[in-house]
Amino acid sequence: MSGGARMNLLWLQSGGCGGCTMSLLCADTPDLLTRLDTSGIDLLWHPSLSEAGMDEALRLLEDIRSGRQRLDALCVEGSLLRGPHGTGRFHMLAGTGRPMIEWVRELAAVARYCVAVGSCAAFGGVTAGGSNPTDACGLQYDGRYPGGLLGKDYRSSAGLPAINVAGCPTHPDWVLDTLHLLARGELGADDLDDLARPRMYTDLLAHHGCPRNEFYEYKASAIEPSDLGCLMEHLGCMGTQAQADCNVRTWNGEGSCTRGGYACINCTAPEFEEPGHAFLRTPTVAGIPLGLPTDMPKAWFIALSSLAKAATPQRIKENARADHVVARPGRKPDRK
Ligand code: SF4
């Protein structure tokens, strides 16, 4: 948008847990409603946050569909349930007698921008896991494959694909910064990565800024989630592959998964929900983790990690397997 016009926003919830809206409510610099207002965004309707009842909401949807009401940004949270047999009748929009996927198709066709909020809406996410009995998919992806509900050629009226603000849940600032840029007309195709995720948060890795970096450098690894060491070697951490700025932007002002003792599970990526092994276990071959940093040749990693392990200072070795600092910097190593 440009010329000082405000952008309106319609939010729909489909096949998800609602966790992305819960996360949105954690926006705190400033709070959600202030942030929307100062970004020039008017919320037309949100199923959990709006006072308007369903009758009013349905009139709004009809007005948008018929062209009586302009729609600038359509945000969809949750995956799109195509089952059974492509009818979408596993998820009917209450009071309309019509499947949610029909509404989403029609509203996306007239929206200036279409935003997939969270990994469910982007790629299918956890709702599409296992045998996927509801035939869940994302707005424009089915797992890692382009397509999804809207098809790979879909473009909103502004000429952009569905913008995938992936994450499970997604960070409130990822959503609000994306909407802010859209409202200012400052987010274009070049600002999206090859999975249509905004690069303002996927140009970094979750590994960047992780407080366990010193342990990672020496391959000093945690054995238990409560240990201070790096979570990659044994506990499944995918922070060196996960495109997200979680440890730079942080969550709720100070947190992240790895800061809280939980391995990064790469939740901004398609099909993260089916890693093929337990989330908190690192699959290895001959002791080498299968998932290596995205841009490091395997031979380099093996050579560097052997060297690093041989050179690990005693302080780092001891602290890596403790739940608090047991060896302070500056202390001389204990003689054995
Ligand atoms: S992406 Fe995760 S948090 Fe968001 S709706 Fe889906 S399951 Fe819930």
Ligand code: SF4
């Ligand atoms: S715990 Fe994960 S994100 Fe943190 S340093 Fe280790 S590999 Fe990187």
